[in-house]
């Protein structure tokens with residue numbers, strides 16, 4: 001008899017409280033996606049994180065769930081009793097208004113299940129760098145009690161010209177030790193790496209889904225792979241037989257979807 005293997009990433013295997021798990025189930029989510037499973041404990045532990053994953057892989061819940069758990073049941077619970085509803089605890093920066101709406105809605109839906117989000121509070125602020133900067137300049141945002149900063153789609157913020165605004169906003173928190181910072185990006189261009197070095201703690205962790213998938217592609221075959229970067233151009237050299245060459249390219253190319261320049265040299269061994 002074949003025994004059905006349990007998915008190791010089922011929600012019950014993580015420190016997700018019952019109301020939140022019920023809300024996930026209500027929305028058809030029984031198990032965490034890989035990026036969520038890879039980062040959940042790290043974020044809940046209070047560690048800064050760089051998460052590299054392409055769009056659509058579930059980055060939003062990768063930060064929404066552990067942040068909500070931290071604020072309600074984790075180390076920050078005590079803090080919330082006194083600070084809740086009076087000042088900012090979470091700031092999320094995103095490149096577009098549409099993404100902001102989507103992320104704010106997830107915070108509302110899942111935060112609501114924990115009784116965290118009420119109508120009149122400034123607990124969680126989600127927005128584009130331009131909009132947030134505007135609010136800071138008007139004196140509408142107070143960072144003195146902030147606990148989490150999230151930069152989502154950091155490479156898109158670079159592409160859309162938000163460099164100065166992002167640096168201005170991140171610079172508003174003087175002591176980075178007092179805040180947990182999470183940075184998500186599909187690619188890691190130099191500016192994104194510099195931001196991670198400047199504004200995340202030195203003991204930050206990285207969850208890289210691109211490297212994870214690359215390894216999984218190459219672990220299941222004997223082909224040789226050399227990845228190098230010369231003058232900003234990513235070069236992938238593969239030794240493959242004619243048969244596997246096409247399959248491998250089909251698997252590799254989507255991993256570098258957002259990279260600007262890719263050279264792939266294929267040396268056939270048959």
Ligand SMILES: Nc1ncnc2c1ncn2[C@@H]1O[C@H](COP(=O)(O)OP(=O)(O)OP(=O)(O)O)[C@@H](O)[C@H]1O
Pocket residue numbers: 028029030031032033036054055056057058059060061099153
């Ligand atoms: N664990 C999960 N199980 C099932 N569906 C999920 C899970 N996590 C997220 N989803 C759904 O997958 C879709 C993509 O998720 P999400 O938008 O968070 O990805 P993303 O990587 O943040 O994408 P984007 O970069 O466009 O914001 C959404 O419809 C979301 O509700």
